[in-house]
Each structure stands twice: as C-alpha cells, then as structure tokens.
Amino acid sequence: MSYGVKQKYHAMQAWFLTDTPASAFQAKAGHVYTRLLVFKSNQLAILGLLIVVMLLVTALFAPLIAPYDPLATDLANRLQPLSSEHWFGTDEMGRDIFSRIIWGARLTLYVVGLVAIIAAPVGILVGTIAGYHGGWLDTVLMRITDIFLAFPKLILALAFVAALGPGIENAIIAISITSWPPYARIARAETITIRNSVFIDAIRVQGAGPLRIVIRHIMPLCLSSLIVRVTLDMAGIILTAAGLGFLGLGAQPPSPEWGAMTSSGRSYILDHWWLITMPGLAIFVVSLAFNLLGDGLREVLDPKGEN
C-alpha cells in the first residue's frame, strides 16, 4: 500500500469510527462498519462468504465460465483423467465434468433459493399467527408442525417426491414442505415474547387489527433470528437436494445436478475416482461455506450470543 492510499484509508476509518458523527448518515455508516468489523474478525465466516459469492458469480456467468457444453457427449473422450483440456476430467459419456459442475451451481442455487423463498415465509406466517392468536389456533397449527417434525427430513422429502413424481421442481416442493416447521417454531417463540410487550398494547389501543399487528410489527422483529436459521439450514437443503438427486428422485439426467452426478459416477469409483469426487467436493465445499456464513451472521445479528 502506498503512503497516500494508506493515509486515505486511515481518514476513512476515522470517519467511520468517530464518537461524534456529524450526521445521522455518518452514525449509521459507522454502525454498519463496526458490525462489519465483528463479521470480519471471524475469518472462517469471510471464507464462507467468499465461497458463496463465488457460487453466485459462477451460477450467474455459467455460460461464460464453462469451457464446454455440459450436455454434449463425446464418446471418443469418455472417462478421461484430469488434464489441462478437461480440468476435472470427463465422465462416462465424455462430458466435461468441470463444465457440468459450473452449470450445476445454477441448479443448486435454484433449489436453495426457491426453498428459502417458499419455506421461510410459510414458517414465519404459521409461527407468528399461532403465537399471536394463541388458544385453539395455536394448538392446531403447532400440532401440524409437530407432525412434520416427527419424521426425519430426508425420509419425509423422499415420501413426498415419490408421491409427486421425480424431478427438480417436485424436489423443491418436497424439501420446502419438510423445512418450514423449524421456522414456525422459532417465529412462534419470538412472537410470544413480543406479543406481551407494552408497545403491542399501544398499537392495539390505536385500533389496529391482528393482521396489521402481525405483519407490520411482529414479523420484522422475528426476521433476524430467522435469517440466521435459514442460512444455517441452507447446507442441509443442499445435502437433501443432492441426496434426492443421488437416489434418482431429484433432477433427472442428463441435467448436471451434483447429487445425480455422484450417483452416476458411483459405478466407476474404483478406476475413475474423479467422476464421483469432483461433484462430491463441490457439495462439500458449498454446504460448508453456508454453515460458516451462517455462524458469522449469527454473531453479527445476535448481540446476546457473545463469544
């Protein structure tokens, strides 16, 4: 770092960390900056964030990054080991494994994103309504939640996919159906503590109905703990999706889904290890990254859980 740049950096840091901010904006920026410092001090979380960002970039620019067509078969070049031409080798149909993993990132993100978008709102809605209303509605909604929690996640997802028919969309639906109950539990617990606060009484005095109170005042307060939980769950979602793919119930061949790739590479594991190792590594790295990121987020968003 040259001297000038260093000086500018220090000036900027002083601006962020001043005890006497000149404007509300500066105070807020400083607040965000100190939060970032907390996050930054957790180097594993930064690593997780970097990998997740890389996954996002890879998925976004898959056509530009992937050197080959992930679906183009080339039987003359099947089962080639790692080389400068085929970085991760080729599979039993002569397809480039590196390209397939790059395209597979899209499928993985697609599953994770859609499950989070479907399951988290369902969970928060069920949890806040049950928690706020209480009484019979609470009992009914929470017993339904308990029923879903009574089965192991993967088994339940398997059952749903088996009923709905194999395919990536059905896998997403099945995983969503199995992953909302924990969110409902968290949201309900938070709602019950918030429900009895004086400010909710004050809002009721204004004549606000239950819907307005739940959506405008309770849900925003449940969000931070839910975000952490969803991030931590993403690894589980990836594993479940890969598991379904492995069992042939998720994405169908020839789509380059990582779980399905490990499954088809299984028969070649002794002589051609890269067929199963490469997609397996991708699953491992990405789910680890989501776990690290989730842990880091928990530290930033939850001031009570001091380490």
Add this chain to the structure above:
Amino acid sequence: MTTQNADTPLLEVADLNITFPSPKGDTQALHHVSFSMGRQKLGIVGESGSGKSITGRAILKLLPSTAKIDAKKIVFNGIDIQNATEKEMRQVRGRQIAMVMQDPKYSLNPVMKVGDQIAEAFLTHTRASRKLARDATITMLKAVRIRNPERVYHLYPHEVSGGMGQRIMIAMMLIPKPKLLIADEPTSALDVTVQLQVMAILDDLVTDRGMGLIFISHDLNLVASFCDQVIIMYGGRIMEICEAKTLHNSTHPYTKGLINCLPDITQSIDFLPTLERDEVWLKD
C-alpha cells in the same frame, strides 16, 4: 354515529365489576364502579392496586382474556362498549378512545421510525396516501411542540429522550382525532420539569380539540390542579367523586387521610402522618 347532546354524557359507566378467576378463588379487581363524564377532564387517583388502570383499560376492553367484565352499563357516545365485539371495538379504539401509556420507552415499537409509527396510527383509520399521512404526522409533531419535526420523523425510539418519547406517544394517540383520551400515569416515568411540559401540552391539546380526558395518576396535587373532577379510588371501589377545586376540603376520611400524608413545603411538622386504613371502606 349518534349526535351528541350537550347534556348527555360522553361516557357512562354503571356498576362495573371485574373479576379475575383463579384456582384459589376469584379476585375482584373492581367493585360497583359507576361514574359518568362529559367532555371534561376527569382525574382518577388512588394507591397502587386501587383499580385505576383497570378502570381505564376496561373502557377500551383491553383486559387479559381471563378477566370477567360485568356491568350494568358501559356506554360511550351512544356505543354500547359492554356488548361490542372485538371487531367493533377496533373501530372505537384509536378513533373514539385512545390511551397514552406510562413509559414511552416500552410503548413504542423499537424497530420502527417514530414518524412511521405515528403515520401508521393515522392510516389505521383513514384511507389516505402515504404522503398525506406523512404531512399529518409532521403537523402533529409540531402540535406537541417538537421543534424539528422533519428530523424527529426519522428517529428510532431509542434515539429520543423520555419527554420527547411521551410527546410522540401523545401525537400518535391524538392523530386519529379521538373524542376521549385516557392517560394512564403519562408522566410517572418522566422527571419533574419534563412532567410539567408534557402536562401543559396535554392540557392545550385536549382543551383545543374539545376532547374528554381521563387522567389516571397517584399525584393528588397534579390531579387537583389539572382536572375538573376527581374520582378517588381505594381497593377497587370508588371512595368519592368530587370537584377538583374542593378536593382539599373533602370530608371523606380516606381522601382526608391521603391529603394529610402530603408534606407541605410552607409548614414544618414533626411527624408526617401515615394513612390509617379503615376496613369499613372495603364493605360494599
């Protein structure tokens, strides 16, 4: 809405009883409470646990779900509160009757800008654009004598002081233009100088708008100087209803006892008497 005659009271409460059932037997919080008021300032004073807050909350039907309300009559401005459903009560709360609570620190949503909270109170009862709600909020903030309303609008509750918080609460409760305001110890959490400011604002706004006010407090002098009429409560019962001006000449033993317990700055006395409670007061 029925039109209001000058002589029909704004609020009429007759023989109000509230009980909380418990495994150890019922606890009766209010015994035969009856009073009526017009568009005036009514003070309710009493010790802790005398039932003043419960009375205020009963008028809004904001009691815990276990409470049993039994009354001959609770009528506000022609609306039968006693038999109103929760849905009907939502129309009454805020628009007809509002309530300012004790501690502004806990009665504002911590993650919402105070301006948005006031605007929200406005939008609960009016179908207006966000822009209009914003303008109404700024006007209201000015009315409670907040000097820089545009800046305060964007503050979060933890960024305002206690006195300012209570003024924001008052703005929030008055913006739907209610006909009756219940102020449940609105100044107890504030220090003495700020108390007077808040009281002055409350007084001006209530008088200007021709509203009714129920002022719940344990500060006898404050109530006597601020209200038109005073209800004195003890043990869930009304001891006495008297004009505020004649409060100090009251003949009721309990009221006299309370007044005697107040030290007087102009006179030095050796003993400050404590209140002698009489069992007879608790007989129905």
